[in-house]
Each structure stands twice: as structure tokens, then as C-alpha cells.
Amino acid sequence: xxxxxxxxxxxxxxxxxxxxxxxxxxxxxxxxxxxxxxxxxxxxxxxxxxxxxxxxxxxxxxxxxx
Numbered sequence: 650x651x652x653x654x655x656x657x658x659x660x661x662x663x664x665x666x667x668x669x670x671x672x673x674x675x676x677x678x679x680x681x682x683x684x685x686x687x688x689x690x691x692x693x694x695x696x697x698x699x700x701x702x703x704x705x706x707x708x709x710x711x712x713x714x715x
Contacts, residue, residue, distance in 0.1 A: 656677050668674055673682060 658677055660676070663676075665674065670686075675682070
């Protein structure tokens with residue numbers, strides 16, 4: 650069974666809070682979504698980064714909604 654979908658999508662504004670690993674942002678229809686994962690060393694690093702230091706809760710410079 651073949652289904653043909655014709656779409657016209659107009660987006661005036663789209664806000665995306667975040668896209669993390671294993672997330673999918675889809676606009677419109679898709680016959681199939683295939684998993685794809687790529688990892689790049691764009692900084693040319695040769696060893697792991699230092700461990701992060703735990704800091705006290707920082708006071709934001711601008712008020713943030715909670």
C-alpha cells in the first residue's frame with residue numbers, strides 16, 4: 650500500500666528549549682525515522698576533561714522564571 654502525502658507547512662515562530670541526545674524534532678510527516686548517532690572531536694582533544702567542581706547555587710544575573 651502506497652500513501653502519498655502533500656504538505657505545505659508555514660512556521661512563523663518556533664522555540665525549542667533544548668534538544669538532547671536521543672531526541673527527535675519532527676515537523677510534518679515521516680515515513681520512517683532511522684536512528685543516527687555521530688560523535689565529533691571538533692576541538693582536537695586528546696584526553697578527557699578535568700572533573701567538574703561542585704559549586705554552591707549561583708545567583709543569576711537576571712531573574713529567571715521558575
